[in-house]
Amino acid sequence: MTVNIYLLLISGLYLSFILMFYLLDRRHNNDTFSAVKLIAYFACIELFVLVWFSIDSNSIEELIFEPLALVFRDMQLVYLAYFFSIIIYFSVSVGAFFGSYGTGRMPLLIDKLFLHSRAIGRKHGLFLGIFLYALGVILFLFFLKQLGGLTSILTWPQYGLSTKTAGLGYLQTAYNLLTMLGIFLIYAAIAKKRQWLLLTVFIIGAVFMLAVLGQRTPVGTMVFAILLIHHYNVKNIRNILSIKMGVLVILMVSFLFFFLQVRGGGTNQFKIDVIQRLGVIERQVVVIGYFNEHDFWYGGLYESLLHAYKLRSSFPDKPPIDTGVYLYTIRQDVVIHPPVPFNSLEQNSWPDGYLAGYMSFGFIGLILVSVISGLVFGFFYRLVLLSNFATGPIIFYGLLGFMGAKPLSPYWITQLLFIIILVSMIGFFSSLSIVNKKILKHNLNPANE
Numbered sequence: 001m002t003v004n005i006y007l008l009l010i011s012g013l014y015l016s017f018i019l020m021f022y023l024l025d026r027r028h029n030n031d032t033f034s035a036v037k038l039i040a041y042f043a044c045i046e047l048f049v050l051v052w053f054s055i056d057s058n059s060i061e062e063l064i065f066e067p068l069a070l071v072f073r074d075m076q077l078v079y080l081a082y083f084f085s086i087i088i089y090f091s092v093s094v095g096a097f098f099g100s101y102g103t104g105r106m107p108l109l110i111d112k113l114f115l116h117s118r119a120i121g122r123k124h125g126l127f128l129g130i131f132l133y134a135l136g137v138i139l140f141l142f143f144l145k146q147l148g149g150l151t152s153i154l155t156w157p158q159y160g161l162s163t164k165t166a167g168l169g170y171l172q173t174a175y176n177l178l179t180m181l182g183i184f185l186i187y188a189a190i191a192k193k194r195q196w197l198l199l200t201v202f203i204i205g206a207v208f209m210l211a212v213l214g215q216r217t218p219v220g221t222m223v224f225a226i227l228l229i230h231h232y233n234v235k236n237i238r239n240i241l242s243i244k245m246g247v248l249v250i251l252m253v254s255f256l257f258f259f260l261q262v263r264g265g266g267t268n269q270f271k272i273d274v275i276q277r278l279g280v281i282e283r284q285v286v287v288i289g290y291f292n293e294h295d296f297w298y299g300g301l302y303e304s305l306l307h308a309y310k311l312r313s314s315f316p317d318k319p320p321i322d323t324g325v326y327l328y329t330i331r332q333d334v335v336i337h338p339p340v341p342f343n344s345l346e347q348n349s350w351p352d353g354y355l356a357g358y359m360s361f362g363f364i365g366l367i368l369v370s371v372i373s374g375l376v377f378g379f380f381y382r383l384v385l386l387s388n389f390a391t392g393p394i395i396f397y398g399l400l401g402f403m404g405a406k407p408l409s410p411y412w413i414t415q416l417l418f419i420i421i422l423v424s425m426i427g428f429f430s431s432l433s434i435v436n437k438k439i440l441k442h443n444l445n446p447a448n449e
Contacts, residue, residue, distance in 0.1 A: 007054035010082040014050060017086060018043050021093045028101055032237055033228055035096040035381035035405070039374070041240070042404040043089050049279030050082060064282045069333035072289040081284035084366075088354050091370035092377075092405050099378020116427035117392030125391065126189035128430070133182025133202065139175035140209045146171070150212070169321070172213075173415065177399075177422055179206050180222050184395045187226050191234045217402070225398025232389045280353065286331045287355050291362070300338035301326065301360045304410045307339070317341040322411045323356060324349035356409035369408055377405035392427050 018040050025036035053060055065073040121128065144150055183206045187199060203226075210218035231237045304319045312318050319339035320326070326338055328350045336345070352359065357369025380397050387393045399419055406412045 002057045004054050004057040006079065007057065007082060008051070010079070010086070011047060011050040011054050014043075014047050014082075014086050014089065017090055017093075018047065021097070025097070032240060033231055033401075035100045035374075035378045035401075036093055038401050039089070039093055039096055039377075039404045045403075046085060046089075046279050049281070050085065053078075053279075053281065064285060068282065068286060068331050071293075071333050072286055072331070074285075074289065077285040077289050078281065080288050081281045084284045084288070084358075085280070087366065088370050091367050092354070092374035095371040095374025095376075096378040096381075096405055097374075099375040100381050102378075116431040117396065117423050118387045118390035118427070119430040120390070120392030120395070120423070120427050121185050121188050121430070125185050128426070129182045129185030129187075129189060131182070132178050132426075133186065133206075136175045136177075136179030136182055136209065137205075139171060139178065143171050143175055170418075173418055176210060176218050177419060179209055180218070180225065180399070181395065181422070181426070182206075183222060184225055184229055184398070185391070188229050188233055188391050191230060221399060221402040224402040225395060228394055228398040228401070229391070232384070232394050233391060280355075282331075283327055283350050283352070283355060286327065286350075287352075287358055290330050290333070291359065294335060296358075296362050296365075297338050297360050299360070301356055302410055303339045305413060308410075308414050312342065316343060320345065321414050322349050322351075323409060324351045324411065327352045327355070327359070351411070352409050353407040353412075354409070356407065373405050373408045376408070377401070392423065392430075396423050 021036055022040040025034055025040075029037075031037070053064070060075075060078060061073075064078065183202055186202055190199060206222060207219055210222060227237070301323050304321055304323055307315070307318050308321055310318050318341065320342040323338070325342065325345045325348065326336060326340070328348050329336060329346045331350070354366060354370045354373065357365035357367070359365075361368070377400060380393070380400060384390075384393045384397050396419065400406050400416075406416065408416075
C-alpha cells in the first residue's frame with residue numbers, strides 16, 4: 001500500500017469544502033435533509049473513494065487505468081480529475097444554496113408545474129397508491145414478456161443487458177416510476193398506523209421489480225425517498241448518525257453485495273462496482289485527456305434530446321439519450337463527433353453526469369451545468385418548504401435527491417421531464433378529485449350557503 005500525499009492533500013481540500021457548505025447551511029436551516037446538506041452527505045461517498053485511492057495509490061493502475069487506452073494512463077490526469085471533483089461539488093452547492101434560499105418567488109414554470117402536486121395523497125392516498133402500484137406491475141409483466149420472460153433476464157449476461165433492453169427504456173422508466181410512486185403513497189398513508197407487515201409485502205415486491213435487471217440505483221432511490229417521506233410526514237429524523245440509520249446503510253450495502261453475487265459478479269466485481277463506481281475518477285481522466293487533444297462537441301451531445309421522442313425500433317439511427325455510451329466509447333481513444341447512432345457505439349455506458357457540460361463546452365460548460373443543476377435541485381427543495389411538506393413535492397424531491405442533485409445531462413433531462421409530466425398529471429387529477437368532492441358536499445348541503 002503506497003500513500004500519495006498529493007492526492008491526500010487534494011482530498012483534504014475537498015473535505016474542507018464539504019464542511020464549509022454543511023456549516024453554512026446549518027446557519028440557515030436545521031432540516032437534516034435540506035438540499036445543500038444532501039449534496040454534502042453524498043459528496044462524502046466520493047470523498048471516501050478519493051481518500052481510498054490516495055492511501056492505496058497502487059490500485060489506480062488496476063481500477064482506473066486498466067479499462068482505458070494507453071494515452072489516458074497518466075497520473076497528471078488523475079490529479080486534474082481530483083480537482084474536477086472539487087470544482088463540481090463547489091459549483092453544485094452554490095447553485096443549491098441560492099435555489100433553496102434565494103430571495104423572490106419561485107420560478108413561474110416550476111411553481112405552475114407543481115401547483116397541483118400538493119394535492120397528491122391528500123385524499124384517497126392509499127387507493128391511489130395501490131392503483132399506481134398495480135399499473136406498475138402490469139407494465140413490468142409486459143416488459144418481461146418483451147424480453148422473453150424472467151428466466152431469459154436472469155440468464156442473460158450482465159454486460160449484454162443494455163443491448164437486450166434497447167428501445168424499451170421508456171417502458172422500463174414508466175414501470176419503475178409508477179411502482180415507486182405507488183409505494184410512496186402507500187407508505188405515507190399507512191406508516192403512521194404502523195402496519196409494517198403490509199408495507200413489507202409491497203416493498204419486497206417493488207424491490208424485485210426494480211432490481212431484476214441488476215440495477216441498484218432504482219432501489220436506492222426508492223429507499224431514500226421513503227426515508228424523506230418518513231422524515232417529513234411521520235417522524236422527524238434529527239440525527240443521521242443514529243443506530244437506525246446505521247442499520248439501514250448496512251442493509252443497503254448487504255443488498256448491493258447480494259445482488260452482485262446473484263448476477264454473477266463475484267467478490268472482484270463487488271470491489272469494482274462498490275469502490276470504483278462510487279467515484280467518477282476514471283471518467284474524468286478520460287474526458288480531460290480526450291478533450292486535451294480533440295475539439296469539444298458543443299451542441300452535438302444535447303442534440304440527442306431532439307430525437308428523444310422517437311422509438312429506436314422505427315428509427316434505428318436514433319442517437320442515444322444515455323450519452324454515457326459516448327464516454328464509454330472514447331475511453332479507448334476512439335474519435336467520434338456526436339450525435340452518432342446508438343448501434344455505432346459500444347453497447348455500454350459510463351454515466352457522464354456533469355461532465356456532459358465539459359464535453360460540450362469545456363470548463364465553462366462544466367461550471368454552468370453544475371451550477372444550474374444545483375439551482376434546480378434547490379428550487380425543488382424550496383417547493384417542499386412552500387407546500388408545507390405536502391406529499392407530492394416530497395416525493396419529487398426524494399426522486400431527485402438520491403446521490404445528490406441530478407446533473408442536467410441529456411439522460412437526466414429526459415428523466416426529469418418524464419417525472420414532471422407523470423407527477424403533474426397525477427397531481428392534476430388529485431386536485432380534480434378534491435374539488436369535485438367539495439362541490440358534491442356543497443350540493444348535498446345547500447343550507448351551508
